[in-house]
Amino acid sequence: MPIRMELLVCGGTGCQASNSNRVLEVLREEIKKAKLESEVSVLMTGCFGFCEKGPIVKVMPDNIFYVEVDEESARKIVAEHVVKGRIYQEKLYVEPDTKEKLPEQSKIPFYKKQLRIALRNCGKIDPENINEYIAADGYMALGKVLTEMTPEAVIELVKRVDLEVVEAVVFQQV
Ligand code: FES
Incomplete structure (x- = not known):
């Protein structure tokens, strides 16, 4: 069965310090429990650049950006988003000025003024897998x-x- 969804978990230093390795494990466990391993992959990526909001988990192709994910919310992301197709609202980024929830990374003001060149693949591919870099035109x-x-x-x-x-x-x- 083709992969229909990817869960990208930040493996940068900041997120690892906030326990992203455990979040990755929990996501994999929950995907396995739901018997979705053949259609949902869980990958560790490089730093998304928003370390203070880590651990970050991004769901693709839905393009939903979860922040401050812990073990419990990792389970909820699988139960709600992956299994039921509903965005798990509790871990979306909230813009402090407007209190608006912003599900897409590109809509978050922190990212709006950034143009990543050398690090443009960070947060998108597994940095330890050369095939992913090649697939991204490396x-x-x-x-x-x-x-x-x-x-x-x-x-x-x-x-x-x-x-x-x-x-x-x-x-x-x-
Ligand atoms: S280490 Fe995860 S966003 Fe930087």
């Missing part, structure tokens, strides 16, 4: 340099890497 630039460009063209590219390339990256993603 090494594409190296492949292009080695197969499509001359050494002179590479040197020219590096010389103008400053504004031109940064602008291209920024305008693609904003």
